[in-house]
Amino acid sequence: MKAWIGAAFAAALALPVWAEVAPMGDDGLYKEPWMRDTFKDLREDLAEANDEGRRLVLFVEQRGCIYCHKMHEEVFSLPDVAAFIEENFFVVQINLHGDTEITDFDGESLSEKDAARKWRVLFTPNIIFLPEEVSEDSTAIEAAVAVMPGAFAKGTTLDMFTWVAEKRYELDNGEDFQRYHARRIQERDNGKFD
Template identity: 75%
Template sequence: MPRLFALAAAALLALGLTTALPTTAAAVELGDDGLHKTDWMRDTFKDLREDLAEANAEGKRLAIIMEQRGCVYCTQMHEEIFPQPVLADYIRDNFFVVQMNLHGDTEVTDFDGEALSEKQAARKWGMLFTPTILFLPEEVPEDQTAAQSAVAVMPGAFGLGTTIDMFTWVAEKRYELDNGEDFQRYHARRIQERDNGSTD
């Protein structure tokens, strides 16, 4: 019987009849640079001091997402995770997100005043993987870089729960709380609450 079910599933796939099945994948726009684009990403001059000031003026947190053309993990995040309404709405409402290209030549001005290309900034900040998200505080000392001042770094592709927990942990400034609940403990608690059916 399992073999028969497998053959039937293969036949459905071959006929393209699985479109009625639920899926979280979505068509995602690609820019000329080959990077995925969303409506919550900001097109700025990439002067991080200006971006931070604008984020603060809007009451949002600045986040930098580093991606690259052809990144399968970036594609996974943009097709399966970022489009989820609960996450997309949260990012849109709480974050000012600036996208950068791991191999890009667009000029970036770091918080320490150094002007360099995106790819030079990626090397300076020690970024090796995409996607990587840097979450910035509301104030950055003039002598610090984006990497030095980040309150959290999210390297790689994660599921919806982990991703929304990270954005929430940053937005709520839980990294400042003196309660011993670092992100891992916070995330573990949120997993348990979701398993218990809590919506808080």
């Protein structure tokens, strides 16, 4: 009997432990503690991100999105993922169907839903990574260094955030994101890192 209880206890400890899912706001979107509540003037947000030594990233989400829920429940709630994002990124959340006013880099002011339409965002989650400098005639989607459309597991998500944080898109080494991600998968499989 004691062996069975010990085995059950050991099995319970081996199960993954998820952190709590972020609370949901009045707009029906999850509110991670590392998300910024700004006036959504992307030029100001970029300047503030740069002042903090972080990269500006836009999270486009929508109420009732099962894939957004999956990302918040299974990926963004993980302490190492949350810590990496908080340390390296300035995250502004955009509601795919929202009416809050946004000022794009080109100076145009429009609602969140019109900005999403302008940026050709059709699905959520959609994560738009911005460079440190954006010309005043560019839109967010034109300036993006990478876009992560859809829900992905921890490894892919961390690899994309790391690839952007390390500015690997600038490197002329022939290692685009897919090659970088494949190499990181192999390194994880070989026990180099988690």
